[in-house]
Amino acid sequence: MNPLKLFGTGRREQSRDTVGAQRHTVISGEVDVSHGPILYLENVTVSFDGFKALNELTLYIDDGELRCIIGPNGAGKTTMMDVITGKTRPDSGTAFFGQTMDLTRMSEYEIASVGIGRKFQKPTVFPRHTVFENLELAMRADKRVWPSLWGRLDGQQRDRITEVLETVMLTGQQALRAAELSHGQKQWLEIGMLLMQDPRVLLVDEPIAGMTHQETERTAELLTGLAGSRSVVVVEHDMAFVRSIARKVTVLHEGHVLAEGNMDEVQNHPAVIEVYLGG
Amino acid sequence: MPSKGLLLRILEHDTGGKIFLSLLAVVAVLVSVLNLAVPEGSPLHVSTYTVTLLGKYLCYALLAVALDLVWGYCGILSLGHAAFFALGGYCMGMYLMRQVGDRGVYGNPDLPDFMVFLNWTELPWYWFGFDQFWFTMLMVMLVPGVLALVFGWLAFRSRVTGVYLSIITQALTFALMLAFFRNEMGFGGNNGLTDFKELLGFNLQNDVTRVGLFLISALTLAVAYFVARYVVNSKLGRVVVAVRDAEDRARFIGYKVESFKLWIFVFSAMLAGLAGALYVPQVGIINPSEFSPLNSIELVVWVAVGGCGTLYGAVLGALLVNFAKTYFTGALPEVWLFALGTLFVVVTLFLPHGLVGLLKRRRKKATLNEAPT
Ligand SMILES: Nc1ncnc2c1ncn2[C@@H]1O[C@H](COP(=O)(O)OP(=O)(O)OP(=O)(O)O)[C@@H](O)[C@H]1O
């Protein structure tokens, strides 16, 4: 399987040079990654009733990198994704997509349409829609109201859905309602929806929960294949899985970065050992 | 014929819709013929009273379809939808008042009787234009549409959902009712608008006019059904259902949820306005009681009884409940409200998908039993 083919045409690479000439999104203009990072979180603090879920968190994700984020329960991993996707507004600090796009001032749908896709910790698909329709809804397209009323799927779009159905191994289930899928299949469907969005950054929260060993391996293959042309941020508790895909690992603890480096560096870091084994 | 192909394509997987539309066509033709062509003495004759009653039910059915679009498909439980119906009705009422001309009790060619009675000397500005039929029809859709737009924009933008939204829609219709009760509003106070004479020159008391209105109601219902079905079959329709089932997910894949809610809400309000406009010339009156919160709640019961989220279920529910209502209010007027309440409780407890859901379950069971083992 050639992972680069997952996104079909490679139109994205082209539009990066021609500065959004062909693209039509709510926010015009391409993400500016000329300085390396694609995501900039700086001194982000989020508090819930005085409790700081994120505490002066500073984190950069490079364009094209695969980053694993680990940390104990309640470390703020999901909250970090909430900040990036506009679900939660930080009390202080900044979040930028590329050099120019201030995520804290954009709404959820704008953030999605400029190319940040997200898979939730709890698989969330549209239960009453078929698997096919779930992918169709997620597909990168003009998502405004009137075009949705008149629009019809063209052949190319159908092919794209068929392709992703194969990638996520749901070809046989395409006419089933998503509610009828097993937990693992729902995870895959959500990954499929992420692929359909053709995002620049994929935020993946605990992707392998409920998956068999084989499915886990396939997920690892998929995510590592995507990195390079996209940036992938994976939150996962399963250390074996993280080890199998990780290049760079960030450890979050109590809302800020505890350690960063490759897997071995991180695992031998005294503060990390302290948090995971001590206390 | 391409248009026929389109209509069939819209109904492609809609068995319920096909049955409903066929029945509607048959009943519309049959009732008209039995009223106009069969002499009054004959046992087969359908009285004009019945024709008008049926016409009224069809308006309710259209209103129910409108509610089903926002409630069944988008999950917005509006408890104020009768307000849009009443506004459409008032627009039509204003036109019918202007049509009366100098044949009112006071014989004033410009002012409706109630204004003369209030010693008003000129027509308020918002009554201008309602002597024109085309303007009226425009307003019938625009007035409810604009109200829905403003209200929906405020509510959806601040992400008011669920019970809170239901409560403020209820407050909306209640506020309108109080406003329309006031004489100074210029809509006839608690008497409303009535004593209509003619519509586009047709005498409203004539049998032919009555049958005409009934047929137009049937036709409008059918057309509205097709349009509504097209909408729910479109990608927009799928997004709307997605918003109902997992609003956040829809946001995070790039849909501006508020806009979709607003679109379907406004579209629904316009359909409701149209239903109200067809209703008024048939019942001959529109007054503030049409804004009564209870009306909106009854409407919800119709849709719940029929089964929401199918469109034809809403039609079925509106027809059945209103037949029952006509029967009960004639035979045992004091029990109607209790019957309605009981119906709602029974349906919510035992028939979460309404009568349509029950029928579907039966059919599934039957096919399962038939299947060879
Ligand atoms: N909406 C909220 N209101 C109040 N507290 C919250 C809210 N969201 C998160 N928290 C708290 O913030 C902290 C961080 O939560 P978060 O979900 O980001 O952790 P996490 O690292 O994703 O944990 P897990 O590994 O269990 O998923 C937790 O203590 C959580 O209880």
Ligand SMILES: [Mg+2]
């Ligand atoms: Mg989490």
